[in-house]
Amino acid sequence: MRLRVEQAHGVFGALAAELGTAAVLVGDAVPMRNRCDWSGLEPATPLAVVRPVDAAGVSAAVRACRDAGLPFVPQGGLTGLCGGATPRAGWVAISMERMVGIEEIDAASSTMTVKAGTPLETIQRAAEEAGLYFPLDLGSRGSCAIGGNLSTNAGGNRVIRYGMARDLVLGLEVVLPDGTVLNSLNKLLKNNAGYDLKHLFIGSEGTLGIITRVVLRLYPKPLSTMSALCALPDYDAVLAFLAEARRGLGPLLSAFEVMWPDYWELVTERCGVRAPIGGGHGAYVLVEAQGTDEAADQPRFEGWLEGVLERGILADAAVAQSLAQTQAFWGLRDACADFVGVLGPHISYDVGLATGKLGAFTARCKAGLAAAIPGCESVYYGHIGDGNLHLVAWVPGLPLAEQPKHAMDTVVYGTIREMGGSISAEHGIGTLKKPWLPYARSEVEIALMRVLKSALDPAGLLNPGKVVG
Amino acid sequence: MRLRVEQAHGVFGALAAELGTAAVLVGDAVPMRNRCDWSGLEPATPLAVVRPVDAAGVSAAVRACRDAGLPFVPQGGLTGLCGGATPRAGWVAISMERMVGIEEIDAASSTMTVKAGTPLETIQRAAEEAGLYFPLDLGSRGSCAIGGNLSTNAGGNRVIRYGMARDLVLGLEVVLPDGTVLNSLNKLLKNNAGYDLKHLFIGSEGTLGIITRVVLRLYPKPLSTMSALCALPDYDAVLAFLAEARRGLGPLLSAFEVMWPDYWELVTERCGVRAPIGGGHGAYVLVEAQGTDEAADQPRFEGWLEGVLERGILADAAVAQSLAQTQAFWGLRDACADFVGVLGPHISYDVGLATGKLGAFTARCKAGLAAAIPGCESVYYGHIGDGNLHLVAWVPGLPLAEQPKHAMDTVVYGTIREMGGSISAEHGIGTLKKPWLPYARSEVEIALMRVLKSALDPAGLLNPGKVVG
Numbered sequence: 001m002r003l004r005v006e007q008a009h010g011v012f013g014a015l016a017a018e019l020g021t022a023a024v025l026v027g028d029a030v031p032m033r034n035r036c037d038w039s040g041l042e043p044a045t046p047l048a049v050v051r052p053v054d055a056a057g058v059s060a061a062v063r064a065c066r067d068a069g070l071p072f073v074p075q076g077g078l079t080g081l082c083g084g085a086t087p088r089a090g091w092v093a094i095s096m097e098r099m100v101g102i103e104e105i106d107a108a109s110s111t112m113t114v115k116a117g118t119p120l121e122t123i124q125r126a127a128e129e130a131g132l133y134f135p136l137d138l139g140s141r142g143s144c145a146i147g148g149n150l151s152t153n154a155g156g157n158r159v160i161r162y163g164m165a166r167d168l169v170l171g172l173e174v175v176l177p178d179g180t181v182l183n184s185l186n187k188l189l190k191n192n193a194g195y196d197l198k199h200l201f202i203g204s205e206g207t208l209g210i211i212t213r214v215v216l217r218l219y220p221k222p223l224s225t226m227s228a229l230c231a232l233p234d235y236d237a238v239l240a241f242l243a244e245a246r247r248g249l250g251p252l253l254s255a256f257e258v259m260w261p262d263y264w265e266l267v268t269e270r271c272g273v274r275a276p277i278g279g280g281h282g283a284y285v286l287v288e289a290q291g292t293d294e295a296a297d298q299p300r301f302e303g304w305l306e307g308v309l310e311r312g313i314l315a316d317a318a319v320a321q322s323l324a325q326t327q328a329f330w331g332l333r334d335a336c337a338d339f340v341g342v343l344g345p346h347i348s349y350d351v352g353l354a355t356g357k358l359g360a361f362t363a364r365c366k367a368g369l370a371a372a373i374p375g376c377e378s379v380y381y382g383h384i385g386d387g388n389l390h391l392v393a394w395v396p397g398l399p400l401a402e403q404p405k406h407a408m409d410t411v412v413y414g415t416i417r418e419m420g421g422s423i424s425a426e427h428g429i430g431t432l433k434k435p436w437l438p439y440a441r442s443e444v445e446i447a448l449m450r451v452l453k454s455a456l457d458p459a460g461l462l463n464p465g466k467v468v469g
Numbered sequence: 470m471r472l473r474v475e476q477a478h479g480v481f482g483a484l485a486a487e488l489g490t491a492a493v494l495v496g497d498a499v500p501m502r503n504r505c506d507w508s509g510l511e512p513a514t515p516l517a518v519v520r521p522v523d524a525a526g527v528s529a530a531v532r533a534c535r536d537a538g539l540p541f542v543p544q545g546g547l548t549g550l551c552g553g554a555t556p557r558a559g560w561v562a563i564s565m566e567r568m569v570g571i572e573e574i575d576a577a578s579s580t581m582t583v584k585a586g587t588p589l590e591t592i593q594r595a596a597e598e599a600g601l602y603f604p605l606d607l608g609s610r611g612s613c614a615i616g617g618n619l620s621t622n623a624g625g626n627r628v629i630r631y632g633m634a635r636d637l638v639l640g641l642e643v644v645l646p647d648g649t650v651l652n653s654l655n656k657l658l659k660n661n662a663g664y665d666l667k668h669l670f671i672g673s674e675g676t677l678g679i680i681t682r683v684v685l686r687l688y689p690k691p692l693s694t695m696s697a698l699c700a701l702p703d704y705d706a707v708l709a710f711l712a713e714a715r716r717g718l719g720p721l722l723s724a725f726e727v728m729w730p731d732y733w734e735l736v737t738e739r740c741g742v743r744a745p746i747g748g749g750h751g752a753y754v755l756v757e758a759q760g761t762d763e764a765a766d767q768p769r770f771e772g773w774l775e776g777v778l779e780r781g782i783l784a785d786a787a788v789a790q791s792l793a794q795t796q797a798f799w800g801l802r803d804a805c806a807d808f809v810g811v812l813g814p815h816i817s818y819d820v821g822l823a824t825g826k827l828g829a830f831t832a833r834c835k836a837g838l839a840a841a842i843p844g845c846e847s848v849y850y851g852h853i854g855d856g857n858l859h860l861v862a863w864v865p866g867l868p869l870a871e872q873p874k875h876a877m878d879t880v881v882y883g884t885i886r887e888m889g890g891s892i893s894a895e896h897g898i899g900t901l902k903k904p905w906l907p908y909a910r911s912e913v914e915i916a917l918m919r920v921l922k923s924a925l926d927p928a929g930l931l932n933p934g935k936v937v938g
């Protein structure tokens with residue numbers, strides 16, 4: 001049974017008395033930022049935003065919501081793309097925005113313990129100042145919070161070497177849906193004492209618990225970065241090049257980004273990004289390696305690339321001779337951030353597929369979109385070394401609300417289903433992709449997810465309706 | 470309600486009719502090997518061993534057990550050390566021994582799909598024949614099965630570079646405790662479409678489901694291996710050396726094994742292993758790197774080590790000049806396999822702790838054992854780069870049954886609890902360490918594990934009494 005709004009406000013008064021008035025914003029005091037995330041979904045004003053400073057405060061907020069029968073949604077940096085952190089009317093948002101800070105850096109164990117609301121960029125900088133490296137990196141690094149990065153199991157550019165966000169976590173503190181504080185702040189690389197609980201919460205988009213603190217794994221700081229921009233005749237050559245990169249660069253390989261010709265033309269011709277090599281090729285690859293020896297690594301990288309050129313795999317290649325050139329190469333890959341201004345309204349996708357099948361997928365998907373939707377254009381690019389393709393589709397001239405998103409979804413996700421891929425490689429499901437989840441996961445898998453959801457949140461008040469809720 | 474043995478045999482007759490007579494061994498036909506694992510626990514003869522050839526067969530066996538109310542235990546290579554695969558009288562063993570073979574190697578995605586009963590060594594060889602590398606490696610490689618490696622989240626020597634067994638898995642096929650076949654044979658590095666289910670089954674020691682097929686992640690084959698055996702004055706120097714290795718070798722660092730003086734003396738003096746450097750030091754480290762350039766890597770490795778020597782961190786060092794020398798270096802570390810013959814009966818431990826604390830732990834533990842147990846000796850060694858220490862304790866001259874195991878456990882696990890470590894870094898809990906689980910995990914953690922166990926196995930027939938059951 002749900003309380004009426006007036007009664008609920010009494011709940012927030014009690015919570016404000018317990019956590020301090022700065023911790024509870026009600027009604028008109030609810031800021032715009034807490035009403036939606038970056039998904040483009042319709043904003044909704046929650047009854048209140050609760051902003052605790054620690055797990056005990058989150059637990060108090062959760063218990064208050066439960067006592068009042070109010071649904072609640074955890075919020076981090078609100079940069080998610082699928083609606084996982086978006087509230088609905090009548091809900092309570094529990095925000096980590098005041099839970100910011102680094103509690104410990106343990107150099108001997110190469111770990112860092114941080115509060116969940118800490119921005120990713122703060123963590124990257126603190127690691128660097130300690131002479132170490134935290135490899136997770138995304139465009140939203142200045143705004144996103146580490147708790148949200150883990151809730152969505154964020155990816156990014158260097159997954160090929162360091163793994164997803166999941167792989168960079170050793171321990172968690174989580175407030176469970178009943179308000180219990182689970183302290184599982186393990187700092188050990190190897191711990192086989194009972195079930196691994198952290199993986200249950202990572203990637204479940206705030207539907208099984210609220211992450212409040214995190215033990216992260218740090219890496220040695222790379223002492224050299226080498227990169228090259230290469231042109232290739234076709235996708236088969238891309239696959240051969242990837243095999244050469246894996247073999248020749250071994251664990252130094254830190255990025256393998258592919259751009260299809262339609263993307264390349266858009267970026268070099270319409271976004272105005274200068275390219276160090278000419279166009280007209282079948283595929284473009286940005287390959288990057290990180291090493292430990294500034295003097296020796298660059299000649300080794302160039303020697304490796306010359307060998308690949310001699311074997312006839314590449315049509316053209318340019319090697320960065322400075323950090324500025326490396327950044328210019330990445331400028332081609334990162335130009336997709338400017339698509340809103342250049343293309344106007346468009347729909348973005350984030351699909352996963354076995355690397356060997358991605359060439360065929362792009363051809364089928366592009367043809368399928370053009371056949372099903374008159375005037376539909378699409379471009380393709382992504383973290384191909386990880387089997388993660390991004391694609392953007394649009395009908396020129398139409399406002400966002402009139403873009404035929406459902407028809408596009410049907411082609412993109414239908415092709416993914418036929419080829420055995422995933423509808424989300426890194427952005428998650430939230431509410432935006434929930435109707436398509438059966439395209440990527442079987443009935444048995446989804447049923448088991450629901451068993452887990454019911455076991456942890458039998459009252460169904462934590463972020464209901466998201467993922468499988 | 471349990472059936473009597475005579476009725477149960479009727480169940481096995483029906484199962485033999487469905488799966489073939491070779492699939493069902495009853496009564497005296499139950500082989501010795503299926504009666505216990507390597508834990509040293511008392512063998513027990515199950516009512517029957519069922520040996521299906523696929524997930525459908527495992528599902529049929531599970532349903533038959535459920536219908537008859539019989540507990541069942543999954544079995545792989547039976548090399549586990551904590552009793553996870555040991556049956557009890559009146560149980561049914563469901564063995565993966567006939568589910569052997571490699572189904573696919575996908576070179577473009579760097580994945581391999583295998584049946585759960587396949588021995589680890591078969592997988593290592595198949596990867597190598599395909600020009601790739603599967604890095605998991607354990608002493609029992611010829612006997613252990615990959616399904617068991619995953620059920621126990623096996624570790625081994627190269628975790629520092631490639632992670633635990635968990636980190637080498639992309640997808641699973643699992644038969645759930647109700648007989649449902651969960652096909653989650655994902656081949657993607659990045660897949661955020663809903664909850665990650667595989668991590669629930671990996672490391673849960675066959676208590677949440679029975680793994681029947683696996684998609685493994687393969688790596689490029691290392692083209693060079695460099696190693697050195699080093700002597701250091703004390704554990705602080707070991708920590709400084711580890712920081713140098715992480716920084717200077719970066720991702721090439723593939724092993725960092727430490728041997729304490731008591732271990733070193735035992736191995737060089739009583740096991741008769743020849744050492745390339747003299748004794749009398751405070752600690753010994755075997756450091757190994759794997760690279761991609763046979764000609765250039767060795768001089769680079771030696772240059773790095775010379776720099777460390779010049780900075781005064783090492784007392785002595787020998788670099789392997791050949792594969793034979795590398796193997797000789799590993800002979801010192803692997804000599805612990807001969808302890809049964811040299812020491813007689815002894816008790817082995819496998820603990821985890823923050824790397825920075827392991828020096829203090831060994832001193833406290835050794836003193837604590839000597840103080841609590843007259844005549845007790847102990848030696849220390851392990852995968853210190855991962856915070857994983859092995860230790861062996863014994864009272865000379867006593868048979869195994871009279872070794873004061875409980876008193877030893879009390880000191881070892883008590884010290885671990887005081888210092889915030891784990892009672893198992895890689896071997897698991899099974900039944901052997903179950904009483905000590907609260908020393909490493911909190912009440913809230915154990916309660917959540919039981920919530921998961923009840924949610925997946927409400928009938929409680931899958932491997933009951935293990936881990937948290």
